[in-house]
Amino acid sequence: MAVILSVNHLSKRFKDITAVDDLSFTVNEGDVYGFLGQNGSGKSTTIRMLLSLVKPSAGEINIFGKSLFTHRSEILKNTGAVIEKPDLYKYLSAYQNLYLFAKMSGIKVTRQLIMEQLEMVGLAERANSKVKTFSQGMKQRLGIAVALVHNPGLIILDEPTNGLDPQGIADMRNLILQLSKKRGKTIVVSSHLLSEIEIIANRILIINNGKKIVEGNATELFDPAKTLVKITTGNDIEALEKLRKSPWKDFINSNETISLTINKNKIPNLTADLIAMEIPVLSIVPQHSLENYFLSLTNQTGHVAAFSN
Amino acid sequence: MWQLFQIEVFKIFRKPRTYLAFAIITGFIFLIQLGLLLNGKEFFSFVLGSVNDTMDVDYKSLINGYAVCFAILNLLLVHVPILVALVAGDIVSGEASMGTLRLLAAKPVSRTQIILAKFSASALYILIMLIWIAFTSLFLSLVFFGSDNLMITKVTDIRIIESGDVMWRYYCAFGFAFIAMLVVAALALLLSTLSENSIGPIVATVGIVIICTLISEMEIPIYQKYIRPYLFTSYMLGWKGFFYINFNDDNQTIKGSIENLPAVLKSIGALVSYIVLFVTASVVIFKRKDILS
Numbered sequence: 013m014a015v016i017l018s019v020n021h022l023s024k025r026f027k028d029i030t031a032v033d034d035l036s037f038t039v040n041e042g043d044v045y046g047f048l049g050q051n052g053s054g055k056s057t058t059i060r061m062l063l064s065l066v067k068p069s070a071g072e073i074n075i076f077g078k079s080l081f082t083h084r085s086e087i088l089k090n091t092g093a094v095i096e097k098p099d100l101y102k103y104l105s106a107y108q109n110l111y112l113f114a115k116m117s118g119i120k121v122t123r124q125l126i127m128e129q130l131e132m133v134g135l136a137e138r139a140n141s142k143v144k145t146f147s148q149g150m151k152q153r154l155g156i157a158v159a160l161v162h163n164p165g166l167i168i169l170d171e172p173t174n175g176l177d178p179q180g181i182a183d184m185r186n187l188i189l190q191l192s193k194k195r196g197k198t199i200v201v202s203s204h205l206l207s208e209i210e211i212i213a214n215r216i217l218i219i220n221n222g223k224k225i226v227e228g229n230a231t232e233l234f235d236p237a238k239t240l241v242k243i244t245t246g247n248d249i250e251a252l253e254k255l256r257k258s259p260w261k262d263f264i265n266s267n268e269t270i271s272l273t274i275n276k277n278k279i280p281n282l283t284a285d286l287i288a289m290e291i292p293v294l295s296i297v298p299q300h301s302l303e304n305y306f307l308s309l310t311n312q313t314g315h316v317a318a319f320s321n
Numbered sequence: 322m323w324q325l326f327q328i329e330v331f332k333i334f335r336k337p338r339t340y341l342a343f344a345i346i347t348g349f350i351f352l353i354q355l356g357l358l359l360n361g362k363e364f365f366s367f368v369l370g371s372v373n374d375t376m377d378v379d380y381k382s383l384i385n386g387y388a389v390c391f392a393i394l395n396l397l398l399v400h401v402p403i404l405v406a407l408v409a410g411d412i413v414s415g416e417a418s419m420g421t422l423r424l425l426a427a428k429p430v431s432r433t434q435i436i437l438a439k440f441s442a443s444a445l446y447i448l449i450m451l452i453w454i455a456f457t458s459l460f461l462s463l464v465f466f467g468s469d470n471l472m473i474t475k476v477t478d479i480r481i482i483e484s485g486d487v488m489w490r491y492y493c494a495f496g497f498a499f500i501a502m503l504v505v506a507a508l509a510l511l512l513s514t515l516s517e518n519s520i521g522p523i524v525a526t527v528g529i530v531i532i533c534t535l536i537s538e539m540e541i542p543i544y545q546k547y548i549r550p551y552l553f554t555s556y557m558l559g560w561k562g563f564f565y566i567n568f569n570d571d572n573q574t575i576k577g578s579i580e581n582l583p584a585v586l587k588s589i590g591a592l593v594s595y596i597v598l599f600v601t602a603s604v605v606i607f608k609r610k611d612i613l614s
Contacts, residue, residue, distance in 0.1 A: 026611075063427040065612040088429040095427065099420025103335055112328050116428040158424065 013040040015077070016166055016198045017062070022071030024057050024222075031057040033222040035071070039166075039200055039215070044192045046213030046230070047202035054222035055202040056096060059170045062200070063093055075166060089118055092164035094172050098155025102144035106135050106154050109143060110161055117162035129157040133187075149180035156187060167191065169201040173208060181208070188212050239298050241279060243270040246292030254289045322434050329442035333408060339446065342404040343453060346397070350457045353393050354465060357384065364392070368474070386463030387471040387487045391564070393458040398498055398560070402505040402530045404450065409443040409509035410523035413607065417517040417614040432608045436510070440600055443506040448499060455495050473564050480566050486576045490563040497560040497585070500592045504553050505530060507599035514607045517614045530554060553595045559588030 017039035024032040032054045039045045049055045060066040062073060064084050073080040075087045100109045107126055114121045130136045133153035143151065152172065159167055169188070173181045189212055191197040203209050209216060210230065217227040245251040252270055255261060260282065263272040274282065276298060286293050333339055357364055361384040413436075416422040425435060471482045482490070508529065512522035533554035536544055549555045562585035567578035579585060 060423070060612065063423075065423055065426055067609070067611060085429040085431065088427060091427075093424075093427050095423050097420055099424070101332065101335075101421055102419070103337070104332075108331075108335075112331070113424065113428070115324055115328060116425070116430060118429055 013042065015039070016041050016043075016075065017045075017200065018072075018074045019058075019062075020072040020074075022058065022061060022073065023069045024054075024061060024066060025069045031222050032061070032068075032219075035219065035222070035224055037217050037224065037227050039198060041198055042192065042196055043198055043215050044188060044213045045198075045200045046209035046216040047200055047219075048204070048206060048209050048216060049202075049219040050204050053204075053219050055204075055219065056170055057222075058219070059093075059095065059168055059200070059202055062168060063091070063095065064088070065095075089162070090164050091166045091168065092159035092162065093168040093170070094152070094155045094159050095168075095170045097174065098151045098158075100143045100151060100154060100158070103142060105140045105142055106130060106146070107139040109154060110157055113158045114161040119162045125161070129161045130154075132160070133157045148175045149177060149183075152176055152180065152184065156184075160191075165198060167197050167199045169199065171202055171204070173203065173205070185212055239274060239276040239279075241272050241274055241282065242295075242297045243272070243286070244294040244297075245270065245286075246294060251286075251289075251291040254291055258285065258289065260285065322438060325430055325434055325438035326441050329412075329438045330445055333412075333442050333446050336408075338411075339408060342407060342450060345404065346401075346450065346454055347457055349397065350393055350454070350461075353396065354389060354462060357389050357392065358465065361389075368392070382469045383472055384466060385469035385471075385484075386459070386466040387468060387482075387484065387491075389462040389466050390459040390491065391471065391473070393462070394454075394494065394498075394560075397454065397458070398501075398558075399534070401450070401454075401498075401502060403527050405443075405447055405502050405505045406509045406523050406526035406530070408446055409506040410513055410526045411519045412439045412443060412510060413513040413603075414516040414522050415513075415519045417612075418519050420614060422614055423612050426612050432610075433604050436514070436600070436604045436607050440507065440510055440603070443510065444503055447502045447506060451495050451499050451502070455491070459491055471564070473566075475565055480564075480568075480574055482564065482566050482574065483576060486566075493563045494560040497563065497589065500589060500596070501557040501560070504557070504592050504595045504599070507596045507603070508553075511599045511603045511606070514603045514610065553592065556588035556591045559585055559592075562588070 015038050019038070020036050022032055022035045023030065035054075035058060047055055047058070057066060061068050062075070062080070064080055076090060078087060080087055101112070104112070107130065110126050110129060111121060114126065127136055127139065130139050133156055135150060135153055135157070138146070138150070143154065146154065152175070156169075156172070159169070172188075173184050176184060185208070188199055188201060192199055192212075201209070201212065213230050215228065216230050218225045243251070248270055252264070255264060255270065255272075260272060260274075263274050264270070272282070279296065279298065283293070283296055286296075365383055365388070413422070416425060426432065468484050468487075470484050471487045473480045473482065505526065509522055509526040512525045516522045516525075533552045534557075537549055537552050537555040539545075562581060563579060565580040566574045567580045569575050
């Protein structure tokens with residue numbers, strides 16, 4: 013499979029702060045590449061470097077087999093992006109915004125093309141409404157249309173579900189999957205929510221403090237054997253004592269709250285044992301947040317790098 | 322580049338703020354015209370000052386469209402930079418604060434093209450604004466007040482320009498004003514590339530123009546010798562030079578002449594140099610800028 017995007021030893025320093033530190037990764041054709049990291053981890057800076065908005069302090073970026081630094085215009089003609097919030101010209105209509113950005117992408121723009129794109133994101137009926145009257149979800153959809161109007165081969169989406177309601181998040185997820193499966197697009201999507209990336213990405217990169225922690229296939233990374241389970245009981249202190257005396261003692265992560273790192277398949281057994289130990293269980297929740305995932309990596313292995321390829 | 326220019330022009334003329342400038346200018350000019358229509362004699366009498374004591378002034382012929390336009394330009398052109406800054410100061414920083422700059426800069430157009438397109442669009446805005454000023458202040462004044470010889474005062478001199486010798490001077494004056502306003506636009510553009518909020522560059526541009534104008538006008542020898550030649554504002558009122566007509570040996574004005582053409586040309590040269598300097602600096606800064614907004 014062809015490599016669409018390759019990043020080699022990329023770094024960015026802002027005075028004393030190193031936002032991105034020696035980052036390398038590759039994205040193959042047709043990938044939905046999840047770019048995960050907590051807020052401030054360096055995701056947005058990396059994405060801005062991919063779009064030539066921020067100049068790297070060191071390293072190389074090759075897109076479609078060409079250097080971004082020497083073939084910028086050619087590469088950007090075939091790249092679409094939504095960068096954080098979908099900020100558009102509020103005093104212009106949806107149609108006008110899309111028309112302007114399509115023109116800037118260097119394609120032949122027709123009314124039919126613009127209307128088709130607006131139709132695709134469900135905004136055809138609001139084509140002539142000013143963007144200032146749009147909800148966050150509508151702006152996000154228009155932002156997607158702007159990113160796709162010139163039919164790019166590579167789509168870069170930076171936190172595309174930020175500020176969306178649950179329906180908006182689901183719509184965005186479906187759109188990304190459709191673009192990948194039906195239109196064969198290569199997509200780089202960043203998020204700080206593991207649960208989101210888990211569903212859509214086939215390959216994942218996790219960064220923290222600007223450094224790569226882990227890169228690999230989603231199925232390998234989200235090993236069900238390392239699911240963090242959080243338990244709430246009527247009496248946590250007593251429950252923790254009982255668990256320490258049980259076969260589950262080796263899986264306990266914390267001394268204050270009840271959390272265990274276990275195989276996801278073992279959750280029914282754990283539930284049965286908790287009941288057998290007469291622990292008043294209020295909830296058993298498998299955790300999916302990135303923070304907990306980091307914690308599970310750290311606690312299981314002693315250091316996060318243990319998952320590196 | 323042409324396409325980018327068209328897009329920038331479209332954006333400028335879609336902003337309500339753009340029309341605010343036209344509304345302010347129209348209202349201001351109308352007020353002056355109305356005032357001069359009602360109390361023109363008193364106004365020009367005040368302007369002429371002691372001249373009233375030494376010669377018999379025919380106010381009926383003095384108050385004509387050309388004179389009214391000259392009075393308007395004297396009052397207005399000092400303030401037009403504020404209206405220019407309102408649009409040009411916002412042109413990059415406004416996009417940064419709105420969040421559209423990152424979308425724009427991620428498109429397959431070079432940053433140099435973006436800056437040049439934005440500056441060219443500002444230039445077109447200024448040109449249209451000056452044409453509007455010319456229409457309302459000159460042509461409407463000619464309609465309301467008629468045409469006659471234009472009397473100009475320079476310190477203690479009085480110069481009469483024949484009515485047939487005036488119009489080309491106005492064309493040149495408006496052309497000069499266009500270049501002068503381009504300097505303000507270029508300065509506002511430069512400040513706009515340094516900022517990520519809309520208001521800062523507008524206020525800074527207006528502030529710089531006001532301070533430099535004050536320093537240019539101060540009759541302090543050390544300022545006049547060492548600072549004034551380097552301030553762009555020192556050259557911005559050079560448009561008046563087109564109305565300072567030459568005299569012959571018989572003390573008669575020479576039709577088609579300009580008293581000090583080299584000084585006018587020097588002012589134009591200085592202003593063009595400032596435009597090149599400010600636009601070049603804008604391009605260099607914008608090309609190096611990390612877009613984090």
